[in-house]
Each structure stands twice: as structure tokens, then as C-alpha cells.
Amino acid sequence: MKNEITITVYTENQVGLLNRIAILFSRRKINIESLNTSPSELEGIYRFTIVVLEEEEVVRKLARQIEKQIDVLKVYFNNNDEIIWQEMALYKVPADIIAEKVKVERLLRVNGARAVVIRKDYIVFETTGQREEINNLVARLEPFGLIEFVRSARIAIIKASAGIHDQILEFEEKLPGDTLTGNEFLNKHKEVVTE
Amino acid sequence: MISPAHYADVVTPSDTLTLESGSRIVMHALLAEEVNLIFGYPGGAIMPIYDALYDFKDDLQHILVRHEQGAIHAAQGYARASGRTGVVFATSGPGATNLVTGLADAMIDSTPLVCITGQVFAHLLGTDAFQETDVINITTPVTKWNYQVTDASEMAGALARAFYIAASGRPGPVLIDITKNAQLQQTDFEGYEKCSRIRSYRPKPVIRPAYISEAAALIDRAERPLVVFGQGVMLGKAEKEFIDFIEKADLPSAWTIMGMGALPTDHPLAVGMLGMHGNYGPNLLTNQCDVLIAVGMRFDDRVTGRLDKYATQAKIIHLDIDPAEIDKNIKATVPVWGDCKETLPLLTEAIQKKSHVAWRQKFAECHVREMDKVITPEQFPAGGPITMAEVMHQLNQYTGGEAIIVTDVGQHQMVACRYAVMNQSRSNITSGGLGTMGFGLPAAIGAKFGAPHRMVIAIVGDGGIQMTIQELGTIMQTGMKVKVLILNNEYLGMVRQWQELFHDHRYSFVQMSSPDYVQVANGYHIMAASVSAREDLTPALEKMIYHDGPYLLEIKVGKENNIFPMVPTGRSVSEIVLCKEEIRPS
Numbered sequence: 001m002k003n004e005i006t007i008t009v010y011t012e013n014q015v016g017l018l019n020r021i022a023i024l025f026s027r028r029k030i031n032i033e034s035l036n037t038s039p040s041e042l043e044g045i046y047r048f049t050i051v052v053l054e055e056e057e058v059v060r061k062l063a064r065q066i067e068k069q070i071d072v073l074k075v076y077f078n079n080n081d082e083i084i085w086q087e088m089a090l091y092k093v094p095a096d097i098i099a100e101k102v103k104v105e106r107l108l109r110v111n112g113a114r115a116v117v118i119r120k121d122y123i124v125f126e127t128t129g130q131r132e133e134i135n136n137l138v139a140r141l142e143p144f145g146l147i148e149f150v151r152s153a154r155i156a157i158i159k160a161s162a163g164i165h166d167q168i169l170e171f172e173e174k175l176p177g178d179t180l181t182g183n184e185f186l187n188k189h190k191e192v193v194t195e
Numbered sequence: 196m197i198s199p200a201h202y203a204d205v206v207t208p209s210d211t212l213t214l215e216s217g218s219r220i221v222m223h224a225l226l227a228e229e230v231n232l233i234f235g236y237p238g239g240a241i242m243p244i245y246d247a248l249y250d251f252k253d254d255l256q257h258i259l260v261r262h263e264q265g266a267i268h269a270a271q272g273y274a275r276a277s278g279r280t281g282v283v284f285a286t287s288g289p290g291a292t293n294l295v296t297g298l299a300d301a302m303i304d305s306t307p308l309v310c311i312t313g314q315v316f317a318h319l320l321g322t323d324a325f326q327e328t329d330v331i332n333i334t335t336p337v338t339k340w341n342y343q344v345t346d347a348s349e350m351a352g353a354l355a356r357a358f359y360i361a362a363s364g365r366p367g368p369v370l371i372d373i374t375k376n377a378q379l380q381q382t383d384f385e386g387y388e389k390c391s392r393i394r395s396y397r398p399k400p401v402i403r404p405a406y407i408s409e410a411a412a413l414i415d416r417a418e419r420p421l422v423v424f425g426q427g428v429m430l431g432k433a434e435k436e437f438i439d440f441i442e443k444a445d446l447p448s449a450w451t452i453m454g455m456g457a458l459p460t461d462h463p464l465a466v467g468m469l470g471m472h473g474n475y476g477p478n479l480l481t482n483q484c485d486v487l488i489a490v491g492m493r494f495d496d497r498v499t500g501r502l503d504k505y506a507t508q509a510k511i512i513h514l515d516i517d518p519a520e521i522d523k524n525i526k527a528t529v530p531v532w533g534d535c536k537e538t539l540p541l542l543t544e545a546i547q548k549k550s551h552v553a554w555r556q557k558f559a560e561c562h563v564r565e566m567d568k569v570i571t572p573e574q575f576p577a578g579g580p581i582t583m584a585e586v587m588h589q590l591n592q593y594t595g596g597e598a599i600i601v602t603d604v605g606q607h608q609m610v611a612c613r614y615a616v617m618n619q620s621r622s623n624i625t626s627g628g629l630g631t632m633g634f635g636l637p638a639a640i641g642a643k644f645g646a647p648h649r650m651v652i653a654i655v656g657d658g659g660i661q662m663t664i665q666e667l668g669t670i671m672q673t674g675m676k677v678k679v680l681i682l683n684n685e686y687l688g689m690v691r692q693w694q695e696l697f698h699d700h701r702y703s704f705v706q707m708s709s710p711d712y713v714q715v716a717n718g719y720h721i722m723a724a725s726v727s728a729r730e731d732l733t734p735a736l737e738k739m740i741y742h743d744g745p746y747l748l749e750i751k752v753g754k755e756n757n758i759f760p761m762v763p764t765g766r767s768v769s770e771i772v773l774c775k776e777e778i779r780p781s
Binding site for chain 2: 061068071072
């Protein structure tokens with residue numbers, strides 16, 4: 001079954017690495033739903049957050065291929081319940097609508113929108129939240145003349161992760177991570193080897 | 196040949212900075228990496244490097260090929276025969292794009308290469324300058340690593356990483372693209388330092404002792420174990436460790452096309468080749484073994500046939516250095532990550548001494564059946580035209596299993612790999628994963644440079660030879676004593692066989708006419724002969740073998756001979772057939 005899976009990739013800062021990672025997806029005809037690159041908790045180390053709609057088994061193999069790239073330090077992949085994630089959106093709304101229709105302003109306030117720019121002709125609001133919340137607000141704003149809308153890529157923090165600090169320190173000796181090496185027969189000695 | 200050993204200390208880091216050009220740093224890097232041979236083709240954007248090479252030509256031999264594809268295939272042949280990293284020079288644009296097929300081939304067959312391409316001046320990048328092409332992006336999917344050097348100060352570091360990455364872990368091709376300004380630029384040069392670690396790259400996964408003991412327990416309990424091995428045994432230089440392992444537990448062992456030669460073909464535990472046109476026994480019995488031990492192989496679809504019917508009854512032990520190969524095609528019951536040079540001895544230590552006489556007898560029975568139905572009639576035909584198998588049988592009498600056999604791709608490749616006798620590792624050089632027609636002739640030239648004291652025989656078809664026939668010019672110019680054996684059936688034989696068997700005899704564009712190969716070879720001042728009659732075969736082979744120089748021999752073989760056994764596409768390995776009549780409609 002296809003799930004929304006968030007892939008987190010820690011990398012060195014190298015020109016061309018984005019392409020090297022992206023083509024691993026396109027080669028397998030997997031669409032990238034969302035892609036964000038940012039600095040990580042460690043200086044000089046970058047963090048890609050990639051969202052795909054795929055089967056876990058496919059993502060597991062893909063993650064191994066990503067981790068195999070020379071300049072990639074570590075790859076994790078997680079379901080939505082294993083991460084804290086947010087997206088940000090900007091909405092440009094005509095100023096006269098806000099002035100005339102009180103319920104529009106209420107709608108924005110209720111949804112936690114914050115005005116970023118207020119001008120005579122338009123107002124730009126910002127919200128941060130999950131995909132559905134943003135989609136809902138867009139749908140409700142559309143009838144009132146939404147001039148422009150943009151949503152950012154997903155950024156995500158892995159609940160169970162302790163970050164990359166320790167791993168970087170001992171990277172030379174580090175075993176392949178459990179997520180990638182996890183094997184269904186591991187620790188099932190009695191079932192595999194029957195007397 | 197120049198001994199590379201004494202170069203190792205020529206350039207060492209020192210406190211004194213000297214100014215060097217980027218191009219000369221390339222030369223220092225090659226010497227420090229113990230390179231003494233380059234296959235290449237000059238052009239505008241790499242001229243400063245060639246100019247620097249002129250000063251180093253006593254220490255760095257350069258082989259001028261006739262096409263960049265020839266250069267990279269030759270470098271592959273060199274690397275496969277010698278176990279060292281092949282080096283290629285090519286210019287920007289078309290020079291670099293002509294390398295792409297070879298890069299893809301080296302990538303899928305894990306061959307260590309460092310390719311250096313020239314590039315336009317950095318300030319012209321992205322302007323559609325003359326002979327500019329985006330080589331880095333074109334080659335990204337077919338290189339283990341690539342990098343564009345735009346400043347001479349990066350040169351030494353980039354090349355050090357290139358050589359380290361190409362040869363370590365699971366080997367592969369690396370491409371370094373160097374802009375012309377970086378070649379010309381003078382920079383402070385502190386000496387060349389080899390690279391031995393990259394923070395984000397772990398060439399050897401750490402061995403987990405728990406898996407070794409799990410694997411040993413499975414092997415100890417196995418009644419019908421089967422070892423399937425690939426090129427990993429050779430890449431890990433673990434041929435001896437492998438033999439110790441299989442001999443201790445009496446494990447019948449079959450090879451993939453890439454693994455052929457790692458175990459002598461006449462070893463008592465050698466049970467033949469796997470795959471679509473492999474031997475009958477190892478294919479059939481894959482689906483009867485109780486423990487399948489895969490060593491340095493990747494379960495290619497040509498080996499497994501239909502995946503969901505592959506060895507489903509067996510526990511699978513998979514030894515591989517590349518974690519991405521584990522569970523990729525076949526789920527491993529026990530994955531044994533690591534370099535097989537290290538994991539095999541641990542496993543040998545942990546397993547019990549065993550004997551599997553009755554189980555091995557089944558392979559012997561299968562072999563008898565294959566002899567009766569296929570091998571004997573093919574190798575000793577009662578009449579009719581010469582068969583490819585007959586040629587291989589006779590060739591074995593002359594090589595005694597000591598020659599390097601380089602093949603192209605197609606029917607002749609399958610016949611050569613099925614019937615060649617090999618006593619030494621690194622004797623079989625073929626394009627396995629990519630199936631690159633045109634590989635054979637240039638790879639054979641490279642193999643001869645990589646193993647100058649061994650006999651090198653290129654066995655090629657009439658299709659493949661015509662894809663890279665221009666490399667006869669390289670033989671002419673270098674005088675390399677390569678034997679070229681063309682098995683000419685006037686067809687693109689493998690495609691024709693499929694059209695006969697699966698496309699209702701509709702021979703769609705497979706008839707191939709050939710030039711007069713003897714005249715072509717003579718035009719290149721290479722001795723040559725052509726035979727079609729059985730009585731001429733032995734003397735012709737003898738003349739080829741004993742001729743002291745390069746030689747081309749065309750043998751006209753049966754036009755519509757088919758290769759059997761065969762695992763038809765989409766079928767299970769146990770549905771292997773020995774003749775056309777056994778193929779059931781799907």
C-alpha cells in the first residue's frame with residue numbers, strides 16, 4: 001500500500017548532489033511530492049526532506065541507494081506518525097475584501113493566519129500547519145478572490161531521532177543504520193534455524 | 196612495461212610550496228597513484244593536459260585509440276585483467292559523450308575507472324561554447340562519483356578522491372571534468388596526498404559476527420547447499436578464501452557470467468554457469484537446494500529468471516559488500532555484509548567439515564543429461580557447418596585454460612562462457628550487466644596491456660566487431676598481440692534466435708552482411724585468415740595461436756544454430772529447457 005513517507009537525508013554540501021539524489025527517484029518513476037533542503041544542526045551538513053507517496057518496501061530500497069551516494073551521510077525514512085512536520089503558506093488577499101467582509105478576517109484569525117504585509121490594495125497572510133489545514137483555508141478563501149497562493153515544502157523533525165551529532169563523530173566505525181539494515185529474519189534465530 | 200612501484204614516493208607532501216599548473220598536477224597524481232598507462236584521445240579542451248603529458252611520456256604510456264568508446268572499453272579490459280584502476284583521457288563535448296556507454300558498462304559491472312575529461316573555460320560554462328556539453332549531469336547516473344574541477348587548487352584533492360572512490364568498496368567508474376582554465380592555471384602545490392577516507396563514504400560495511408554464526412548454523416544444517424558466486428570474489432581478491440570455504444563444507448558452486456574464472460572451471464566442486472544460457476544442473480537445482488549461499492553476486496534477472504519462483508524453498512545467505520544489494524531482488528534470510536575477503540574466512544572458520552556426495556551426484560546426473568542433449572552434439576557435430584561450441588572445444592586444447600577470453604555480446608558470448616576452460620582468475624572479460632556490443636575488441640586490447648604475459652583472445656560476433664572495428668587501428672599502432680576470433684553466422688544471432696523461438700520466425704532486420712575481414716585486417720597490416728570448412732579449422736586455430744603477433748581469424752559458422760539450454764524470459768530457472776521442442780507455450 002502506498003503511504004506518505006518522509007525521507008530525511010543528511011549530506012555534505014556538494015554541487016550536483018541534489019541532482020544525484022533526484023535522479024534516483026525519477027529513474028524509478030517515483031514522483032517527489034515535496035522537497036526541502038536546509039542546513040542541519042551541524043555546520044556544513046545539509047538536510048534534505050523529501051516526501052513521496054510510495055510503498056515502504058520501495059522506499060527502503062530507494063533509501064539504500066541514496067545512502068550509497070558518496071556525499072550522503074545518512075538516510076532515514078518515516079511515516080507521518082513518526083515525525084513532527086509543518087508546511088508554510090502565503091496568501092495574497094484583496095484589501096477591500098478584508099475591509100468589507102468581517103467573516104473573512106475572522107476566518108483568517110481562526111486559522112492562525114498572521115498578516116505579513118498590509119497594503120492598500122492587498123494583504124499577505126501567512127499560516128504554518130499541515131497540508132490539510134492549509135488546503136482547507138485555501139478552499140475557503142477562494143470564493144473571496146485569492147490573488148496569489150504559495151505553499152512551501154514540508155519540513156520534518158523525526159520524533160525518535162537524536163540528531164546526527166554522535167553519528168558524525170563515529171561515522172568511520174558506524175554500522176549501517178538499523179532502518180536500512182533491518183531484516184525481517186534478524187533476531188528470529190529459532191524460526192530460521194530449526195532443529 | 197614500466198614497474199609502477201618506484202613512483203609511489205616520487206611526489207610526497209613537503210613544506211616547500213611550488214607553483215605547478217593544473218595539468219602537471221594531473222600527471223603528479225597519476226604517478227603517485229601508480230598509474231603507468233592511459234587510454235585516450237586528445238582534443239581542444241584537454242590540450243593543456245596532453246601538453247603536460249608530453250613531458251611525462253617516459254613514465255606514462257598513452258595509448259591512442261580510434262574512438263573514445265574504444266578508450267574506455269580498453270581501460271575496462273585493462274582493469275579487469277590486472278585488478279588495477281583503468282585511466283581514460285577524453286576531450287569535452289563529443290569526446291566525453293562517447294564515454295557514456297563505457298561508463299554505464301563499468302558502473303553495472305563494478306569496474307574501477309578514473310576518466311578525465313577536458314571542459315571549456317569555466318567562464319564559458321552554460322554558454323553553449325564550442326564542444327561544451329554538460330558532462331557532469333550526463334554522467335551522474337552512470338558514475339559512482341563525478342566532479343567538475345574549475346580551479347587548479349582543487350585538482351590534487353579531487354583526483355585523490357577519484358582514485359580512492361573508484362577502487363575501494365564496490366568499485367566503479369569516476370569521472371573528473373576539468374575546465375581548461377583549471378588545466379592552465381598555476382597554483383601552489385604542496386605535493387599529492389592519497390585519499391584514504393571520506394567522512395560520508397563507508398566502502399566496507401562493518402562485519403556483524405552474529406550474522407556469521409547464523410549463516411554458519413544454516414550451512415551446518417544444510418543437506419542440499421548450493422553456492423552461487425559472482426565477480427565479488429575476484430573484486431575482493433578472495434579466490435583462495437572462496438575455495439577454502441567451499442572445500443571445507445563440500446559445497447557445489449555455480450558462477451554467474453561475471454564470476455566465471457574465480458574458481459577453476461574444472462574444480463571438483465564447480466558445477467557450471469548460472470543464468471539464461473547457463474548450465475542445466477545449477478539452474479534446475481537452484482529450486483531444489485535447501486540453503487542458497489550467494490557470494491558477491493547481485494541476483495540479476497538473467498540469473499534468477501522469474502523472481503517469485505526463484506529458490507522459494509531455500510534459506511538464502513547473501514554475502515555482499517554493498518548494503519544496497521541485500522534484499523534488492525531476493526530477500527536474504529541471513530545477510531552477511533562485508534568484504535568477502537574478510538567474511539569468507541570467518542565463515543569457513545565457523546562451519547563444520549561436511550560431505551554432500553549424494554547431493555553433488557544430482558549435479559553430475561544433470562551434467563550427463565546436458566552432455567547428451569546439448570554439449571556433445573554441439574562440440575562434436577556429425578556434419579554440417581562448423582559450430583561455435585566446436586570452435587571453443589578446439590580452442591581449449593590450445594589455451595589449456597590459461598588464456599584470457601574477452602567476449603563481445605550475443606550468441607558467441609554465451610558459447611564462449613559455456614565452453615571455455617579457465618584455470619586462472621581474471622580470465623573471463625565480458626560485458627555482463629549492460630550487454631554492450633562492441634565491447635570485445637577494445638576490451639581485449641586493454642586486457643593485453645593489463646596482462647601482457649598472458650594470451651588474450653577476443654571472441655566476437657560479426658555484429659559486435661563491426662561496432663568497434665576501427666580499433667584494429669589501435670592494434671596496428673601498438674602491435675599488441677591480440678588474437679581476434681570472429682564467429683560469423685551472418686546474423687545478429689541472439690536476436691535471430693529469439694525471433695525464431697518467440698516471434699514466429701519473423702527475422703526482422705537481423706541479416707548482417709560483413710566486409711572481407713581478411714582484407715580489412717590486412718589493410719591494418721594485421722595477419723588474417725578465414726575458414727568455413729571443418730578440415731581447415733584446426734590448422735587455422737593453430738596458426739592463430741602460434742603466430743607471434745596480432746592475428747584475426749574469421750570462422751564461418753552455422754547460420755541458424757541456437758544456444759541451449761535456455762531459461763525462457765519470464766520463466767522459472769527450473770523451467771530450463773535443453774532444446775527447442777521443450778519450450779512450452781506460456
